[in-house]
Amino acid sequence: MxxxxxxxxxxxxxxxxxxxxxxxxxxxxxxxxxxxxxxxxxxxxxxxxxxxxxxxxxxxxxxxxxxxxxxxxxxxxxxxRQSELERPPIANADQVLLVFAMADPVIDVYQLSRFLVAIESTGLKIIPCLSKADLVTARERREWCDRLQQWGYSAIAISVQTGVGLERLRHQLERRITVLAGPSGVGKSSLINAFAPHLDLRVGEISDHWRKGKHTTRHVELFELPQGGLLADTPGFSQPTLSYLPEDLIHAFPEGRERLASHNCQFKDCLHKDEPNCAVRDSWERYGDYLEFLEEAIAYQTQLRRSRNPESRLKLQSQQNGTSTYEPKLETKRYRRTSRRTQQQSLNHLYDEAQE
Ligand SMILES: Nc1nc2c(ncn2[C@@H]2O[C@H](COP(=O)(O)OP(=O)(O)OP(=O)(O)O)[C@@H](O)[C@H]2O)c(=O)[nH]1
Ligand SMILES: [Mg+2]
Ligand SMILES: [Zn+2]
The missing domain is CATH 2.40.50.140 (Nucleic acid-binding proteins)
Structure with missing residues (x-):
């Protein structure tokens, strides 16, 4: 007081x-x-x-x-505020806990890659979590973790059935604000229930009410974990929107960041596609994803350039969302990487106007 x-x-x-x-x-x-x-x-x-x-x-x-x-x-x-997520609207989040199930539903590798790239744009720490470990063999578990390690992420394998990995995860949530993300049915709500049984969140139901319009989009809530820390559940969604400019995209890949840290490309504005003497183009697993997302980023930039009047801004927004229904979009208003700040603010400017 x-x-x-x-x-x-x-x-x-x-x-x-x-x-x-x-x-x-x-x-x-x-x-x-x-x-x-x-x-x-x-x-x-x-x-x-x-x-x-x-x-x-x-x-x-x-x-x-x-x-x-x-x-x-x-x-x-x-x-x-220390940070500001736009969708879901949450201030001061420290990290994003990304959950994918190793079985039921089995991991869609492309979707996982896309989620990681989308979340990288927040500048927040990412904790990748591989759930339902009880449904796979120890070997499968290891293989998934090794694969993510190759991508530059230390994943935690967990199961709310056996309790495996929960203690390790619990430590990472203490004293922090964590946002849950991941596709539907992977066990996000089950995980919150495992940590805070008194909350008794609904599991095993497609959380459809989230997607039914403007009113519910604002309903975001932080749950208090008994051991400390705040956790925000989000509805599962399938395809996060990417809104990168082409030159920024490579920084959303730890593999790309690592390569750029040790070598320079010949051209300063290299998009790491087919330019000569590129330090990034190489045989890394997700390079194909990079090229695919790059095409999206180029298309996005073209749309942005065209969108000078409010009408086309609205159009751009609805195209970006894919549908007119609500989908959470993990994106911050304030970037930590200063080089992108101006661009990002202008993107959000479009978003805000389209929302009004
Ligand atoms: N075997 C096994 N099943 C699990 C585990 N975690 C969750 N489940 C089951 O997976 C189903 C989906 O769990 P939810 O917690 O509702 O998943 P969610 O990610 O919150 O799904 P949405 O709210 O639709 O995004 C439920 O039937 C759970 O009982 C686990 O560790 N092992
Ligand atoms: Mg849920
Ligand atoms: Zn390059």
């Missing part, structure tokens, strides 16, 4: 946004002042509204004048 201008203020984390209310969990030592509840349902101060200051799930907020009995409060200020 701090005292400023004789108004008592508390600091907490926004766990959920529901209409014009924000569910805020106050930081532990200050919660309740002897009362039980540490969560308050808060409104946003009019001043924030006037400033156009949005409050997102994951935001660190200063809460004034809590009414402990009514469990209400008001958000007076939002602290600066």
């Amino acid at each position: 701090t005292i400023s201008n004789s108004i008592q203020t508390w600091v907490g984390t926004v766990l959920a946004v529901q209409a014009n209310f924000y569910r805020v969990r106050l930081d532990p030592p200050q919660a309740g002042e002897g009362l039980e509840q540490s969560e308050l349902l808060c409104t946003r101060r009019a001043r924030l509204k006037k400033l156009g200051q949005q409050v997102m799930v994951g935001d660190r907020a200063i809460v004034e004048e809590p009414d402990w009995m009514g469990q209400r409060g008001a958000i007076a200020e939002v602290l600066p």
